[in-house]
Amino acid sequence: MEQIPNIDINTPIEMLNAVNQNTLMGQLGIEYTAVDEQSVTATMPVDKRTTQPMGILHGGANLALAETIAGLGSALYIDLNQFTAVGSQVAANHIGTATSGLVTAKATIIHQGRRTHVWNVDICNDQGDLISSCRVTNMIIER
Amino acid sequence: MEQIPNIDINTPIEMLNAVNQNTLMGQLGIEYTAVDEQSVTATMPVDKRTTQPMGILHGGANLALAETIAGLGSALYIDLNQFTAVGSQVAANHIGTATSGLVTAKATIIHQGRRTHVWNVDICNDQGDLISSCRVTNMIIER
Amino acid sequence: MEQIPNIDINTPIEMLNAVNQNTLMGQLGIEYTAVDEQSVTATMPVDKRTTQPMGILHGGANLALAETIAGLGSALYIDLNQFTAVGSQVAANHIGTATSGLVTAKATIIHQGRRTHVWNVDICNDQGDLISSCRVTNMIIER
């Protein structure tokens, strides 16, 4: 996941969202809502952009959301002039679902190494139920 | 992943694609291209619907594609009046990328049990390079 | 993972350990140290039973440890006369290592459903560094 140069945890959220307009994130309605030194939070709508034919949130939408915010987080924590963060491995359990409203995802870094970042991403529905829990491994590669 | 009743491997591909119009699959341009007793194949465009800000295919789009065709495959192989296939676990390695054209995904069932289906999903770019290899576990649940 | 009948979180730890004598757990020196309503803790020695040729803890020993305590936890939380817990899926990140002493693993249940239990297992070395973080999915099956 190549990212945009010159961003860090002080970059305004609006700027981080602005570059997503013509991307998968725009297509799915994903919006970042908060970033800090350990986590990134975002929301995604449960509607025809993200559901399967029965109107239930598609598990794959959750995976896209998880990989998105883990990717942003790694980009925020490295010097993008020197390094790139590349999504390498994802593992997820789907344990609930959503049929309306927004889901909220929070990525928390559990390993911030020189070569890899490992993130835990928990996604909850509007009722606060955990519906997916994901692990995303990003490789940190010298440009 | 609730699915549409009364489909099997003899259902015309156009019908399988038709129900995806107002879904995540429609949003990402995913189209099924072939189904048989062991596999499901589909394509997905690499364009602003599926890329990240640098114009590279988003790993999360691959995961959505993988879970989509594994979900269809399980739905095709069970009696939907009696059972539902629910995406339960996904694990994936991203090992390449794509910046244009279409990617092609093939899901092959590696375990067709009473309680679970396990699928291997390989995704290749236009040059035929393997860019993602995924394992999708679906639970088969009595209605 | 078939388990021993009639155990729950009030079963003495010595009894839980006693049945492991002629098993993988005995072979690796795994010992349960605590169980409660949400977690199971165990230790494993870092010695010739669990290391690779260079004397470093083998990642596979960590996986065996993780699956062991998640399996015990699920067995403790179900009625074993009616159900069995079967290890179904494991995903793990190795992010550190150990060369001596004991490692300590703590399994915490993150989803306790009717059909599946999902556990997070964190394993730390003697210095308290997180060296492996694992997700174990057990299926709960009627006998």
Next chain:
Amino acid sequence: MEQIPNIDINTPIEMLNAVNQNTLMGQLGIEYTAVDEQSVTATMPVDKRTTQPMGILHGGANLALAETIAGLGSALYIDLNQFTAVGSQVAANHIGTATSGLVTAKATIIHQGRRTHVWNVDICNDQGDLISSCRVTNMIIER
């Protein structure tokens, strides 16, 4: 997984097995049986060294076996004076079991990159049934 210097696919199998004597592999009875340019094969006994209290093969033993042969394979394919292969991520589905005899595992490399090797490891019981299918990701790191 640090490995032994100066080994490649022409190293006699007996030598590869000899260094495992005082290791996890020795403890579990794991023996390499064949190596070539794309795969590594090994066996493991199903007995009190590898089973759980009910006498069934422990899923964790399979994971140890999978990580072992993927680790050997990566070590065989790199120059160990310059690089080290480190087990980084493992994901596995358990889909069957064994109660006696030997299990046979075959690791096949599906991505041999500069920075990572990704292996598929299939493990079969004496009847030839696939009982575990695993993905092992090794990082290739400069010494």
